[in-house]
Amino acid sequence: xxxxxxxxxxxxxxxxxxxxxHEQIARAAAQAGLDFIVVTDHNVWVQGPQGYHHEVLVLxxxxxxxxxxxxxxxxxxxxxxxAELSQCAANPQELIEAARARGGLTFIAxxxxxxLKFMHEPGIPWVDWNVQGYVGxxxxxxxxxxxxxxxxxxxxxxxxxxxxxxxxxxxxxxxxLWDDLLAAGGHVVGFGNSDAHAFNFSLGPFKxxxxxxxxxxxxxxTHLLIDEGLTSDVEYDKYLIYSALEKGxxxxxxxLLGSTQGFSFxxxxxxxxxxxxxxxxxxxxxxxxxxxxxxxxxxxxxxxKGVVARANGTKLKFTSVEAGAYRVEAYRRxxxxxxxxxxxxx
Ligand SMILES: [Zn+2]
Ligand SMILES: [Zn+2]
Numbered sequence: 001x002x003x004x005x006x007x008x009x010x011x012x013x014x015x016x017x018x019x020x021x022h023e024q025i026a027r028a029a030a031q032a033g034l035d036f037i038v039v040t041d042h043n044v045w046v047q048g049p050q051g052y053h054h055e056v057l058v059l060x061x062x063x064x065x066x067x068x069x070x071x072x073x074x075x076x077x078x079x080x081x082x083a084e085l086s087q088c089a090a091n092p093q094e095l096i097e098a099a100r101a102r103g104g105l106t107f108i109a110x111x112x113x114x115x116l117k118f119m120h121e122p123g124i125p126w127v128d129w130n131v132q133g134y135v136g137x138x139x140x141x142x143x144x145x146x147x148x149x150x151x152x153x154x155x156x157x158x159x160x161x162x163x164x165x166x167x168x169x170x171x172x173x174x175x176x177l178w179d180d181l182l183a184a185g186g187h188v189v190g191f192g193n194s195d196a197h198a199f200n201f202s203l204g205p206f207k208x209x210x211x212x213x214x215x216x217x218x219x220x221x222t223h224l225l226i227d228e229g230l231t232s233d234v235e236y237d238k239y240l241i242y243s244a245l246e247k248g249x250x251x252x253x254x255x256l257l258g259s260t261q262g263f264s265f266x267x268x269x270x271x272x273x274x275x276x277x278x279x280x281x282x283x284x285x286x287x288x289x290x291x292x293x294x295x296x297x298x299x300x301x302x303x304x305k306g307v308v309a310r311a312n313g314t315k316l317k318f319t320s321v322e323a324g325a326y327r328v329e330a331y332r333r334x335x336x337x338x339x340x341x342x343x344x345x346x
Contacts, residue, residue, distance in 0.1 A: 002225040002249075002275075004261060005241065007036035008217055009061065010077060010109065010138065010193035016042035019198035022060075025213050026053035032217035035230065036241055040077055043067060043086035051234050059238055063109060066090045071122035075109035077138065080242045096133045105246050106134045107191065110144040112171050118153050135245075136189030137178055139339060140170040140252050142220040143195040143211070160210050164256060167219070169336020182325035182342060183304025189245065189277070190327075190341055191222040192252030223260060224250035225275065248277035248341035257332045262293040265328050267343045276327075279344040286345055288326060290316040296330040296337055303327065303342065320345070 011025065012018030020028070022039055029037045036057035039046070045062045052058070061079040065072050066089040074092050078085055081104025088095040099106045108126045115123040149166040150156045159166040170192070181188045194216035224244040230237045244250060253260030265276045270283035280286065290298055291314060298316040300309040303325040309318035320326075325342035 002227060003229045004223055005035040005226055005230065006221050006223050006253075006255075006261065007034055007038070007057075007241070008194050008196070008221050009038040009079070009191060009245075010040050010063070010141065011037065011196040011213065011216075012041055012063075013039055013046070015044050015046050016063075017197055020213060022046075022049035022058050023053050025196075026056045026058050028212070028214035029056045029217050030054040032214050034217050034221065036237075037217075038079060043089065045082075045084045045086075050238075052232060057230065057234065057237050057241070059241070062086070064089050064095055065124075071124055073124050073127045075124060075126070076134070077107040077109045079105045079107075079245065080238070092128045093131050093133075096131055100133055105242060107136045107138055107189070108134055109138045110141040110195070111137050111177060112173050113141075113144045114148040116147050116150060118150075118156070121147075136191060136248065137174065137181075138193060139174050139178055139190035140192035140220050140254075140336070141195050142167065142193065142216060143197070145169075145171065146211075163211070163215075167254070167256075167335065169254070169331070170252075170339060175339075179301070179303040179325075182327075187248070187344065189248035190252060190339060191245065191250070192220045192254075192339065193222065194220060219256045220252060220254050222250055223253050223263070225277075244277075249275065251276065251328075251338055251340040254335065254337050257335060257337050258294045260293065260338050262291075263330075263338055263340070264291045265289075265340050265343065267326070267345065269345075274343050276341045276343055279346055281346045282321070282323065285319050285321050288316070288318045288320070288343075290328050292330050292338060294332070296332045299329045299331075301327050301329060 038059040038061045040061045040063040065075045078099045081099045081102040088098045111126045113123045113125040196216040226240040226244045269286045274280035299307045327342040328340040330338040
């Protein structure tokens with residue numbers, strides 16, 4: 001019996017450029033209803049704070065990049081390596097190998113990222129696309145999207161007050177990249193995060209803390225289906241979460257538009273069945289079933305082929321005889337809401 005847990009796997013503390021420490025962030029996560037968080041400071045693996053705080057499981061990963069390179073592109077998120085890896089930052093492939101050698105999972109953070117021109121900040125996308133061996137892509141990074149939607153200074157003030165008007169969904173180019181990788185036959189996990197820092201932001205007379213952690217933890221999260229409920233044993237629960245993450249047993253939910261808890265995506269063929277992140281061998285036709293917790297526009301996407309079925313409401317059913325990686329997107333009020341990992345039909 002699987003259990004759903006909700007978490008956020010990309011955020012910063014004052015060990016790099018964030019504002020709050022682990023324990024305070026855990027309190028914000030508890031208030032937002034998260035089950036777990038993974039703190040990922042830039043180029044430092046902070047030993048110590050892993051454990052339950054305010055009934056939220058706090059794990060520590062790392063966001064590694066070469067800080068001698070300008071702009072500082074190629075941000076890699078590392079989970080479960082349980083070691084300092086920033087010494088490998090100059091060579092992304094070596095970094096991925098070093099993490100793997102320690103049983104770590106690596107994800108390409110904000111694969112597309114755009115400059116903030118009026119602040120003279122360069123974009124920090126991933127550029128070394130010849131790398132191999134990473135587990136997945138951060139298909140939706142809240143702060144990276146927000147930054148990309150700011151048109152100019154005045155717009156920045158407006159959107160700092162009404163961030164929900166700026167946020168629309170993962171970048172189309174990121175979804176296309178993901179589909180291209182999936183259509184080429186790879187297993188590529190998608191996840192989504194806040195990238196929370198809680199910056200102090202000032203533009204002329206306008207000063208405020210933008211994007212407090214708690215607000216962001218109500219926005220773009222990763223929902224995972226773990227094999228059994230969390231036990232409060234930190235090492236065991238870490239294993240449950242990272243093994244679901246590695247398989248892609250989950251989805252990205254923009255929970256501000258309505259909680260995505262309870263979403264389900266299944267496929268069945270003869271007596272075999274699969275859930276998201278799993279493979280299913282065809283025996284004739286494959287029946288897909290999607291259920292979303294609130295009415296939405298639901299789309300079933302076959303990687304490389306585009307949308308193969310669409311429905312409005314809370315359910316979508318579709319039958320196919322074609323192999324491929326099938327994933328679900330759901331939209332509410334024209335904004336991205338749910339982006340599932342694929343079921344791989346063989
Ligand atoms: Zn980053
Ligand atoms: Zn970050």
